[in-house]
Amino acid sequence: MTTPNKRLPGRLPGWAKVLTAVALVLALLFAGFRLSVVPGLKDFFGTETHDRSGPALLKSIQDISRYDAASGNFQVVVDLEKDTKFLPDAIRGTRTLYVGAGTVDAYVDLGAIGERDVTVDDDRTTATLRLPHARLGKPALDPDRSYTVSKQRGLLDRLGDVFSDNPNSEQAVQRLAVRHIGDAARESELTARAETNTTDMLQGLLGSLGFKEVHVTYGSPTQP
Structure with a gap:
């Protein structure tokens, strides 16, 4: 039984x-x-924020011989969407709308000038300088002016964010914003403006030293 x-x-x-x-x-x-x-x-709940970061450590010192002659401010709207095959967006997928703002500097490397790139006449009234072409620095994203407009996530992505150590990571859209800002800087007239400003600076500087004529050209520096 x-x-x-x-x-x-x-x-x-x-x-x-x-x-x-x-x-x-x-x-x-x-x-x-x-x-x-x-x-x-x-x-x-009275949440509080405490900064327990350690002191900043000096890792290296580097001499700078470039003249920052122009700076451009750029803004780009990044629309980044990530889909998964065979799954609807409501289950797996993200779409982020991000406004990225940053600056790009244009500079002339005065340290690349050699002795043959500077000529002065016997009367010391005329100077001719040959400088390297202006170059663009690395784009710098401004966190105070950059922000996320919206972020849509599927159910599985939301679950992943709950157990993730960094659920608010925006590195992908930030890298994309930096790339677009760099592309916009290369298509702009920023380097041309930098060369014009450098010429004006040198003509004013040498003019104050007694030179009546100052000629500045740009190209590859002369090798010694």
């Missing part, structure tokens, strides 16, 4: 465990949403 199985007290059935796990995931997903829509709820 068989006896019916008796459920041990305190143990949850299988379906109850599944419902509990789903409820926990939903609670994690919508916890941030509830905090953002209930006025004053964040202030109630």
Whole structure:
């Protein structure tokens, strides 16, 4: 004669465990949403921010011989979308709209000038200088003027953000913004403006030293 199985007290059935796990995931997903829509709820917890960073360490010192002659301000709107094959965007996929603002400097490397690139007449009234062409520096993204407009994520991506160490990572859109800013700088007249400003600076400087004529040209520096 068989006896019916008796459920041990305190143990949850299988379906109850599944419902509990789903409820926990939903609670994690919508916890941030509830905090953002209930006025004053964040202030109630009294969150504080503490900067416990260590002191900055000097790694190296480098002499600079370039003349920063022009600087351009750029802004780009990055629309980055990542899709997954065979899955709808609601399940797996992200789309980020990001406004990136930054600057690019144009400079002339005065350290590349050799003795043959500078000639002065016997009366020391006329000077001729041959300088290398202006170049562009690396684009610098300004975090104070760059921001995310919107970010859409699928369900699996939201779950990944919950357990991620860096759920707000925007490195992909930031790198893309820097690349577009660099492309825009190369297509602009920034280097031409830098050469004009460098010429004006040298003519004014040498003119104050008594030179009546100052001729500045740009090209490859003469090798010694």
